[in-house]
Amino acid sequence: MTRKQQRTALIGAVFTVAALAVGLTLTALGRSVAYFYSPSDLAALAAPPSGTIRLGGLVEPGSILYTDDKAEVRFVVRDEIASTPVVYAGILPDLFSEGEGVVVEGRFGPDGRLRAAQVLAKHDENYMPREVAEALKKQGRWKEGERVGE
Amino acid sequence: MSVFDFANPERFERLARPIAVPTGALAAVLIGAGLYYGLFNSPPDYKQGETVRIMYVHVPAAWMALACYTALAAASAVGFIWKHPLADVAARATAPIGAVFTAVAIVTGSLWGRPMWGTWWAWDARLTSVLILFFLYLGYMAVWAAIEDKARAARLAAIVAIAGFINVPIIKFSVDWWNSLHQPASVFRADGPTIDGSMLAPLLLMALGYTVLFIALLLASMRNEIAARRLMRLEGAPGRPVSTVRKE
Amino acid sequence: MRAQLAVIGRDVSLAFRSGGGALHSVIFFALAALVFALAIGPDLALLSGLAAPILWAIALLSALVSLDRLFQADFEDGSLDTIVETADFLELSVLAKSVAHWLSAGLPVVLAAPAVALLLNLPAEGYAPLLLSLLVGTPALSFLGAIGAAVALGLRRASILVAILSGPLFAPALIFGVGAARAGAVDSPQFLPAILLLGAITLFGALLGPIAGAAAIRLNMTA
Numbered sequence: 375m376t377r378k379q380q381r382t383a384l385i386g387a388v389f390t391v392a393a394l395a396v397g398l399t400l401t402a403l404g405r406s407v408a409y410f411y412s413p414s415d416l417a418a419l420a421a422p423p424s425g426t427i428r429l430g431g432l433v434e435p436g437s438i439l440y441t442d443d444k445a446e447v448r449f450v451v452r453d454e455i456a457s458t459p460v461v462y463a464g465i466l467p468d469l470f471s472e473g474e475g476v477v478v479e480g481r482f483g484p485d486g487r488l489r490a491a492q493v494l495a496k497h498d499e500n501y502m503p504r505e506v507a508e509a510l511k512k513q514g515r516w517k518e519g520e521r522v523g524e
Numbered sequence: 525m526s527v528f529d530f531a532n533p534e535r536f537e538r539l540a541r542p543i544a545v546p547t548g549a550l551a552a553v554l555i556g557a558g559l560y561y562g563l564f565n566s567p568p569d570y571k572q573g574e575t576v577r578i579m580y581v582h583v584p585a586a587w588m589a590l591a592c593y594t595a596l597a598a599a600s601a602v603g604f605i606w607k608h609p610l611a612d613v614a615a616r617a618t619a620p621i622g623a624v625f626t627a628v629a630i631v632t633g634s635l636w637g638r639p640m641w642g643t644w645w646a647w648d649a650r651l652t653s654v655l656i657l658f659f660l661y662l663g664y665m666a667v668w669a670a671i672e673d674k675a676r677a678a679r680l681a682a683i684v685a686i687a688g689f690i691n692v693p694i695i696k697f698s699v700d701w702w703n704s705l706h707q708p709a710s711v712f713r714a715d716g717p718t719i720d721g722s723m724l725a726p727l728l729l730m731a732l733g734y735t736v737l738f739i740a741l742l743l744a745s746m747r748n749e750i751a752a753r754r755l756m757r758l759e760g761a762p763g764r765p766v767s768t769v770r771k772e
Numbered sequence: 773m774r775a776q777l778a779v780i781g782r783d784v785s786l787a788f789r790s791g792g793g794a795l796h797s798v799i800f801f802a803l804a805a806l807v808f809a810l811a812i813g814p815d816l817a818l819l820s821g822l823a824a825p826i827l828w829a830i831a832l833l834s835a836l837v838s839l840d841r842l843f844q845a846d847f848e849d850g851s852l853d854t855i856v857e858t859a860d861f862l863e864l865s866v867l868a869k870s871v872a873h874w875l876s877a878g879l880p881v882v883l884a885a886p887a888v889a890l891l892l893n894l895p896a897e898g899y900a901p902l903l904l905s906l907l908v909g910t911p912a913l914s915f916l917g918a919i920g921a922a923v924a925l926g927l928r929r930a931s932i933l934v935a936i937l938s939g940p941l942f943a944p945a946l947i948f949g950v951g952a953a954r955a956g957a958v959d960s961p962q963f964l965p966a967i968l969l970l971g972a973i974t975l976f977g978a979l980l981g982p983i984a985g986a987a988a989i990r991l992n993m994t995a
Contacts, residue, residue, distance in 0.1 A: 419960070492642070492643070497572065503723070652947070687980055
């Protein structure tokens with residue numbers, strides 16, 4: 375091979391490898407590598423995972439129940455398809471409330487409930503003053519958990 | 525070194541000297557106004573309340589962390605390809621400023637995460653990739669510190685800066701590609717900002733202030749570097765001791 | 773191409789002869805496992821949960837400790853001069869040096885991993901995903917490490933600079949390597965994406981490392 379042919383072959387090889395790397399990345403991202411599982415990810419599994427996992431979703435409205443001595447709180451985390459029950463003993467973050475996003479870390483107990491070691495609140499990308507939020511809700515143009523402007 | 529010592533730095537100095545002080549003053553005014561509007565004269569968030577005010581310090585710092593690295597990589601590329609000495613000086617001066625903006629973003633983010641998320645730190649994609657950015661800045665500076673020959677240090681540091689640039693798009697899109705704890709972008713997004721105008725205004729004011737501050741610091745640092753190199757060159761000349769200042 | 777194969781052959785046979793680096797990497801790997809196991813203490817359940825992350829971390833460390841020698845020996849005895857002057861594409865020579873580094877420092881560690889995993893009490897279902905993730909991911913360490921090794925070439929305190937420069941570049945491989953090893957052990961759907969991303973990182977490293985490494989070597993040899 376002449377030097378010019380070698381150079382062409384080399385550039386071809388570089389592009390092939392780069393394309394392969396990009397292809398692998400896109401395939402992988404399509405399958406979503408997550409900081410946390412969603413309830414529907416968990417529902418798709420044959421058995422609940424044995425180790426510590428993170429679960430992310432919205433707190434189901436009306437599902438928050440405190441035990442009589444307020445030592446434990448039970449709630450349900452859900453997405454559009456499935457839901458997972460959670461139990462937690464500890465201090466909840468300020469943003470934790472019904473309909474809000476949470477990320478829960480813990481392991482499944484024998485009763486199929488996720489025993490949380492930590493509950494983190496996930497907030498969305500909407501920022502606005504209280505009056506604007508209420509005005510938007512009143513006009514029916516926006517609901518909590520939705521993107522503004524959709 | 526001939527190009528460096530005569531043509532460009534002279535012109536740069538003529539250009540930079542008169543605007544150095546006004547830029548610094550403008551940065552102070554803009555940041556002062558931004559902080560006033562952000563901290564005292566903007567509405568609390570409907571969900572986060574007063575805590576949202578950390579945003580006015582945190583978000584522009586994170587933008588600057590990315591912008592500075594982009595500038596660093598661009599200046600490095602110019603310095604590497606065209607051997608433009610002023611670009612090398614600019615790249616070297618950008619790194620510590622970018623590192624400080626990154627540190628500010630990480631620290632204020634941590635202070636914001638504690639009340640809102642319930643944790644100081646989480647190893648999610650956005651936080652981790654920004655921490656890696658901080659170490660990339662440190663690595664870049666370490667190359668400059670480790671190599672005595674300035675011309676060679678500039679080229680080698682440029683290679684490190686350009687190789688590390690891959691992290692910038694990863695940071696930007698980390699919140700879209702992975703389910704992270706960090707919320708998605710509110711301002712730079714395809715379907716328009718999701719932040720109310722009354723909060724966007726002080727945010728942009730702060731971002732402008734940070735940008736002008738960056739320019740002011742960059743000019744000061746570049747003038748320092750050029751002066752230090754000139755001093756070294758003069759001291760290197762035989763029989764002409766010009767100062768008792770020690771070489772760096 | 774023949775020149776590159778010759779470089780690989782020479783480096784690998786040097787590494788596996790007595791006094792070579794291959795055995796050192798494995799000994800370091802085992803020793804680092806011992807350090808972690810002793811530091812964690814006799815809690816076998818805890819150790820078995822941490823086994824996969826520990827194995828990945830110490831595989832990364834053992835790649836790191838041998839990286840500052842990647843070009844150093846050739847630099848000292850002058851053969852790097854010959855390579856720079858005669859190679860048509862220095863990038864390919866750097867690629868060959870990286871492949872040789874993986875064959876002599878990475879692969880032995882991967883092969884030793886099952887035995888060390890036994891000491892760390894890795895659960896039985898964790899072996900296959902761990903080995904696969906190490907096999908796919910550790911070449912990225914040799915490729916990306918070439919950048920730091922080339923930049924620090926000839927410096928007196930090269931090893932610490934190599935570590936500082938390589939650390940951020942190694943982070944993605946570590947994250948997705950451990951992610952794949954853990955996800956595979958519990959048969960989670962996250963296993964496949966993590967392995968694919970790990971493969972992408974290795975391929976990407978095989979491009980970035982030789983290109984940036986060759987540029988740095990050229991500078992260091994001529995300046």
